[in-house]
Amino acid sequence: MPESHIDPKLAQEATLPLAGIRVLDLTLARAGPTCVRHLADWGAEVIRVEPPSFNDGLGGSREGYDFQNLHRNKRSIALDLKTEEGKKAFFKLAETADVLVENMRVRVKHRLGIAPEQVQAVNPRLIYASISGFGQTGPYSERAGVDQIAQGMGGMMTITGEPGRGPMRAGIPFVDLTAGNLLALAVMMALWERQKTGKGRYVHTSLLESMVFMLDLQAARYLMDGEVPGQAGNDHPVNIPMGAFPTADKPVNIAASSPKMWAQFAEAVGHPEWLEVEKWKTLKGRSDDRAALNAVIAEAFKQKPSEYWIDLLERIGIPCGPINKVDQVFADPQVQHLRMAMPIKHPTRGETHLVSSAINIEGVESEVRMIPPRLGEHSAEILREAGYSDDDVARLRGLGVISEG
Structure with missing residues (x-):
């Protein structure tokens, strides 16, 4: 890897809590990458397995803020899983992995032949982790799902915004983020259980489940008291005074x-x-x-x-x-004290920042050890580590099974 792509703190990686955990990252869009980002930030070795043609699922540039913020601290192999040679290489990587994370549509992993039972057959210790739109089974399991669809179906848009103004989405993709956070928690629980049993687990959540879970008090209000919550604008749904009020300058x-x-x-x-x-x-x-x-x-x-x-x-x-605008958030002295803007040195963007982890472990710091990789930047390196010879790598490259950034 070019020296400019490595943060000086790379040498500290072995001291991080998840050092020694190997993760295969087959995620796109936001929910899955949010899960993997937790693991990567805290020291897991993450291998991002990508198709040879770039598609992040978000429609943005690989150099754009979204991709850069989601995919730090990873290596990349561009591998065509639709070929027998590509699938063979994938299973070779899976033999030594601890965790696999994916957020494909349910049928896709089965069509590719990399469903949980198939991968765990070659590595029974593997934690296989999935995020779907609506669940791995059930009447909606084959549907495609995105954050705003889940916000609507899960009730959020009918309790957000001012009364009488119609449904309103939240200003961030919090269902994607929540699903990723919950899956990371499930992965950690499964890893802990594996310490005792020696066996992996299949763990999964969905955008719809995560959205309903996040209704929290509003869901309990309905389930226990039969009240159907409505929109309350900036007011708290039940407590008062609690909300936003104008002042002589700003609310x-x-x-x-x-x-x-x-x-x-x-x-x-x-x-x-x-x-x-x-x-x-x-x-x-x-x-x-x-x-x-x-x-x-x-x-x-x-x-x-x-x-x-x-x-x-x-x-x-x-x-x-x-009530701050985003620029005022990062100018706030407490936010600065908490170091929520993580400084990095980027080879094309120069001195810039990414959003820091909000998890604090005393005595340990999560850092951007590697900026997001170029597509397939580490393809040859990863295959050699898996036992492929230089001739094998050259052959796969010639067949178009791998590509290198």
Whole structure:
């Protein structure tokens, strides 16, 4: 690998928690790569198995921000799994892998002949991990699924946005991200179990399952009390006051719904008379009269700038914060202290940043040890490690079974 592609901290890789774990990454788009990114960031050796012609499933450039953010700390082999020679090479790699992650449509892995039972037949210790749109079985299992479809089918779009404005998607692909996060957790549980049993597992989730799981309190509200939640805009669905309020310069979020905080809040903002309003003496009463209460709070907050209210409420322990644009997020001193923008030196982009892992393990730092690889950048290297000779590699290259970036 060219020296410019390696971060100086590569030598620290062996000290990371997942050092020694080998992962075959057959993922595209976002959900699967999100899972693999966790493993790669924390030291797993990740081999990205890609088709010879590039397609990241997101429609972007390999040099684009999305691919760069999702595929760091990996090597790449461009391998045609539709050929017998390519499949043979794949199974050779699978013999020594600990984890395989894929997010193909359910039928594709069976058509290619790399389904869980086929791969685990050559490596019973393998953890085979899958993400699908709607589940590996069931009436929707063969459907293609993407984040927004899952948001709609899973109820999210009917509880997001302002009442009466129609369905609204969340501003990030959080179903993809959640599915990836949950699958990474499942992989780690299966690896831990393997320590005791010596056997691998097939673990999987889907976008639909992940979306329904993330409904959380709103799902429990329906399942236990029969309430069908609706849109509440910036207000919390049940607690008040909790939401976004205008100030003299820009909106802020406040959360003062407990009896103690409500009393402290009213006194601090200079309106103790709010505590005497009969309807507002209980959480239910405040919730039932939400529009009127929100209106008087908004009117009071408009008299002072956001920093005034944030400082005031923080002093008495009431959660309050600004509503930031993304550039303001990364300018925030706490975000900078947490190092959420990870600096890297990129061979074409120069000095830039990627989003850091949000996991903290004291005494260990996750870093970008390798920038995302060129397509097939390590094809020959990986095959040689698997026991292929230089002549074998040259033959596969000549047959078009592999390509090299």
